[in-house]
Amino acid sequence: xxxxxxxxxxxxxxxxxxxxxxxxxxxxxxxxxxxxxxxxxxxxxxxxxxxxxxxxxxxxxxxxxxxxx
Numbered sequence: 001x002x003x004x005x006x007x008x009x010x011x012x013x014x015x016x017x018x019x020x021x022x023x024x025x026x027x028x029x030x031x032x033x034x035x036x037x038x039x040x041x042x043x044x045x046x047x048x049x050x051x052x053x054x055x056x057x058x059x060x061x062x063x064x065x066x067x068x069x
Contacts, residue, residue, distance in 0.1 A: 008022070009022050027068075037065075037066045048061070
């Protein structure tokens with residue numbers, strides 16, 4: 001987790017897309033200019049794993065995340 005977080009924090013692509021203040025709570029960073037939620041490529045974050053050993057709660061988190069925002 002720490003390694004993934006530091007790699008994401010230092011990646012220029014992530015800073016361009018999400019901003020340089022990744023430690024700050026700013027839910028608006030996930031909103032698209034049109035008002036919807038930004039789409040993310042499936043392999044940009046492997047937090048939930050992939051394949052047969054993927055997290056069972058991923059779909060629940062994918063559905064509840066936009067509701068929280």
